[in-house]
Amino acid sequence: MANKSHLKFLSEKQLSEIKDFKYNYGFGPNEEDNTPKNYYRLANSFKADLANLNTDLEEKYRIKDRTIEIPYDIDYIQITFQDQFVISKYFQDYYSDFGLEAVAFYDFAQKGLFAVADRDKFEVFLTNVNNFIEFGLKENQESTYSNYVIYIRSFKLLRTNDILKFQIENIGSIIYLSLINLPLDEEVKQQIVQSLITYVETNNIEYKYDTESDRIELHNPSVEQIQKIIQNFDIIESVTCSAFTTIRPTQFNTVQREFGFVIENAEEELPIVGIIDTGISQQTALAPLIINDTTFTLAGNPLIDQAGRNRLGHGTAVAGLVALGKDNHRNNFEGEVVADAKLLSIKISDNGCGYISEINLLKMLYDVKAKYPHIRLFTLTTCYGNHMNTNESFSDYTFSLDSFAYETDSLIFICTGNNDNCINENTNYDLSYFNHEHTNLSTPADSQNNIIIGAAADNLKNGAFRGIANGREFPTLYTRKGHVDLSTIYNAKKTNKNYFKPDVINSGGDMGFYNANTLDWMDEPALTLLSARPEIGIMEEVGTSFSTPLVANLAAKIIKNYPTLSNESIKALIINGASLELIPFPTTLAKLKNRVAGNGLVNDFKSLYSTDNSATLILEDTIQDGKIRIYPINFPNYLVQDDLGKKNGILKISATLCFKFKPIKNNQLSYNPIHIAFCIFKNQSAEDIMKPDEELKSKxxxxxxxSENGRYVSKPLPYSNTQKISFNVNVSDLINEKNSFKLAIHTKLSEQIVGGLPENYPTEFPFSIVLTIEETVKSNTGKLYDEIQLVNNLEAIQGIDLDAGLEADALNV
Structure with a gap:
């Protein structure tokens, strides 16, 4: 089976229509009625909230240090609503009626943080609450109150322990103060911030102010100083520390062997990948691939790697997987070793754990892009040590990385982080383990513009598999799952099936059975990796730290084959090639499948190549806000004229949409404010496709x-910038539609944004759709690839001979 180049649409020639998009469906009469029916219970709850609010206010002002000059005191009220807060409708009302200015939203807009901007009007709010309490407790049935009150579930003062996101006794060397945005009064905010900076400077605390992510980084503050800052400066939303970790040092036996290979193509021009890690040892066989640049470091020489047990390194192993990929590791580096990437060491730690300056890291990444503007790919295999809470909002660190990816046309491959406690909490392979919240991923693996990778049990070794997983392709117990569970926020009919992490899983090695009831990290199911010490050569390890660079290696191969493709196309090719087919989850755990395994196990071959019987088509284009675009997908006649041995399921189609966005802070729901959806319809016009299904069936x-539901306007779903669909095609489908389907894509911007859409926010959005069409007949015809080009506006991306490349792997790993 010949390896063939993927095909790219000549988008302007293939495009058939652009129209304004119209929504022709709405809610049922009671669909959004979420007001409580039991007023007595709510009134009782409010009575307790009100008492706690008064107590907390007294305590807040009792502990304030009046010797510090601060221009304003601001109280913040955290309100949990019965349902989503409609920002576009009620933002102004809450400000005008109750003196409450919305500054941030969490839990997908079911919880809001409000500044008391007008204390007199806030008294009106409290009066309404008191009146409702009297009415609900049947103390005064004549009491009147605003209907807004009964839409509230609870309220409380933002307190010191709400702001502090870690145990104060665990204070580290670097602390972050996330600042609150006051949309309606920027001058008040800046005056408080300036007084905070004066306090920090007066107390000789080293700091950095990152205006992009709106946070202040403090170096080595004392516990007392942090407490005083939180208690006095009413402009801080959260205080976090930057404790991070790579994989843990393990007790594997290390194979003693010198490097016995030479890289054959070290002089070739290859894609550069930035390795954000513990350095890359130049005293290894990787040396010819490492760019001799010691500029980019936060912790010593970036060409030295001494992390981990016995200084075996971490960044070096990651770099080896990026540059040399699966084949060389699977073959123990024997024979001709061909590299896929050059390596740029970006050192952020000397030992693989501790604290890092995220602000310095981001500055360093921007400096990398300035010096090497053609670099597109990075790996980041360090995450926060703590897992994210279920449905926790995006961190400032994640926001900064998503902004970096958007602004610089970069793609960072980020691991989910490792759950090392899994060996102490399990006696066998049990997927129900992922029901526990502490198996959630770690920041910044909630990133949306980058690509997130978990670990499959495969260890790149031939022969019997010795891990505990049900098979090589299954996720490992140490990998971490996505932290978002929309079923706790929305009803079963209102969900976004695309809103999950990780994006994919890949080979990371597994743990083994130490005895019948004990799990441990064992050599046999582990990966064999390059160490940083040339006299030792290789080591055995496992972790999402190593599944991640393998996906970056695949991306580098894609760039080698198709250098003109966008990063969104690269991401879409990787996701579209991945599969969950070999990873059956028990029915009772089906809802965990995407959160643990993402879109499935990476398949290098499918992401890299088309064949005679499988054509991957790539559409790169842009779409304007409020528009729908239509692209015909035409199929060759032989599919309906030839005897293929069957009539149903003659083709399988999978399609993936990816786009990047400029993230917006302060509202988890509109972090990505762009709704883009796509689907493949019958052979109809844009006008017909937009008609209600009752009027004209277009499906x-x-x-x-x-692929994503945009019908909810005032209370939208969170939007995903990665969406995938798949379906089978029958002969009758082709006959009924005259061998042509319509690929449709439409977009709109969210209205639910705190303070409104930022000035100059884009209104035209680049996107990529990867579409794979493959024959699923018993005896493939060998016609599909050539003939589909004859009936569509397509061109082979590369005219090079790919036949000598990767061969299809039956295990898909």
């Missing part, structure tokens, strides 16, 4: 609809 399959 090819009853289960095949828009």
């Amino acid at each position: 090819l399959k009853s289960t095949l609809s828009w």
